[in-house]
Amino acid sequence: MGKPTVHDIAREAGVSLATVDRVLNDRAGVREKTVARVRDAVSRLGYVRDLSAANLARQRRYRFVFLLPDTTSQFLHALHDAVLEATAALQLDRCDIEVMHVSVGDPVALMAAFDRIEAAGIDGVAVMASETPVLRDRIGRLKTQDVAVVALITDQPNSERDHFVGIDNVAAGRTAAVLTGRFAGGREGKIGIVVNSMMARDMVERRIGFDRVMGEGFPNLTVLPTMEGRDDHAMTERVVGQFLDSNSDVIGIYCAGAGMRGLTKALEDRGLGDKLIVVAHDLTQHSRAALESGVIDVVINQNAGHIARSAARVLKAQCDGVDVIASQEKIRIEIVLRENLP
């Protein structure tokens, strides 16, 4: 006999299929004694349920929403594309995925988005947004309705989210620092840092990691105060330009946020295209080109494809009440050089 099925359990326990099903799915209204008989048969026969048959019978589909910021950046673009790509593949796994672009910083817009999600009876939500009280509350509300929730890119550690899909940003900052420091090879000089805003947790964490390694390991390098580029090319170009013009012995720049095009423009306009050690975040069309031309030396990447797929897998596993393969869902801090560009 092959793998045992519900029929085998029914026979072994001396009950009907319907009762086996009730017990298997923890539905109420079965006598304790009967429950015990069925559970007994299950463990005696080593029964393990065929989820795809169950889903077929139940005509189950999983409905997930990816709630992303409505701002634009090349990374967000890449993430959006990755979600669409995952969507196509997951259709076959009975998952329907919708992407919602929302002004996540605006509490009213955020509330409206969550209202829509609740009304639509969604099974799982992956949300990328800064931590706010509104967001924390709405995640909590979703959890009372048994909706699976994962935080994307930016963790929501004080919320009830089931899982975080993203990198450890302190470690990312440390990684950026050690590469900058080692590439400097003992030379003395100044290092600049650009972030979006020091209000964003990710940026603060990256800066902390960066400073810590610099302090411990590279006394020859001086890290200057943080510049804020506000995710904007023009702004980034301006602050970096001013920084370069007013400091003589700059040997490196760590770009922890977006606005990378402003950074490379500022460097190129000053003929510094391949003079400085430049470490930036996230592999995009632009950063790929900058790596190839040598303007950027290192890209610290969080793989958008992996993040999209991981989020979907985790949401589905949460709905099914099964475990994920932990190592598969761990988002790596990828170090990308011109030589190992994928």
Added chain:
Amino acid sequence: MGKPTVHDIAREAGVSLATVDRVLNDRAGVREKTVARVRDAVSRLGYVRDLSAANLARQRRYRFVFLLPDTTSQFLHALHDAVLEATAALQLDRCDIEVMHVSVGDPVALMAAFDRIEAAGIDGVAVMASETPVLRDRIGRLKTQDVAVVALITDQPNSERDHFVGIDNVAAGRTAAVLTGRFAGGREGKIGIVVNSMMARDMVERRIGFDRVMGEGFPNLTVLPTMEGRDDHAMTERVVGQFLDSNSDVIGIYCAGAGMRGLTKALEDRGLGDKLIVVAHDLTQHSRAALESGVIDVVINQNAGHIARSAARVLKAQCDGVDVIASQEKIRIEIVLRENLP
């Protein structure tokens, strides 16, 4: 109406379910005109078949074999564990996976293994072995029997394998070189290279990539002739020891093969634990510890878990005649430092 099903096709085409099934599965014995009618209905209704329902009806299971060398190394160990881990998860996807450890360098043993595989009616094989004529032939034979075949770690470019699951070793060598070169920061000195054997294609490719970048970008560094460690700790320790004792201004070592424990021992015995730039391959218990203690500076890694899962996914997709997500199956050249250790 939801997604169309076989019933809808049957009605629309004015035929029975059995006939729809015949056409859908390209079975012979249907009049051309009938085939056309069904295909027409399919495209008109935008029918897409439910693979899991089909697999249920057909009681389909996929039987895959991972054919691995019977030699031992920490990487092989990690790969083996990764396959077992993937196996557990894939049970739910109707995949049965068996790992065969075979003396892949011995033609007789290899032939016997393939005989067993053919006799057992396996659906797909992932094979890790050096290129040999015997292997090429047997892969060809499997393909005539419609068995899916992927090459693991070492490509079999002249065979009829369906896919290669592994990294570009020339690029890996280039990556090792650029990190060694940049960490050297302009200093002059000698660089040693240890491989298993220059008979192995991977090793040759890594050496080629390494030399090329060194030649182009780092004239201050002199790369010395290759040492061969034969995948053996004692041997590796001996050749590296001799190398260190007979060369004065060594500033780095690239360990492209296994036997890493011999390497770190040779270094530590001479008090060079954190003096040299050391780049090695593959993340294992030992290399992780060596990264943490600083004896090794960089590990170039091919993710064993990713490789195992990718191989299984590709085999299954091949059996089902569906596409994979290319970016997901691309094995990355991971750069691992102490700071971004997973």
Added chain:
DNA sequence: CTGAAAGCGCTTACAG
């Protein structure tokens, strides 16, 4: 509290 029967979307003998 429990069971008989029909159904999810597909495939498979078997009969004609």
Added chain:
DNA sequence: CTGAAAGCGCTTACAG
């Protein structure tokens, strides 16, 4: 060359 009926392993009204 084609179709009616039963079945894959599970779930769902409905009836009792």
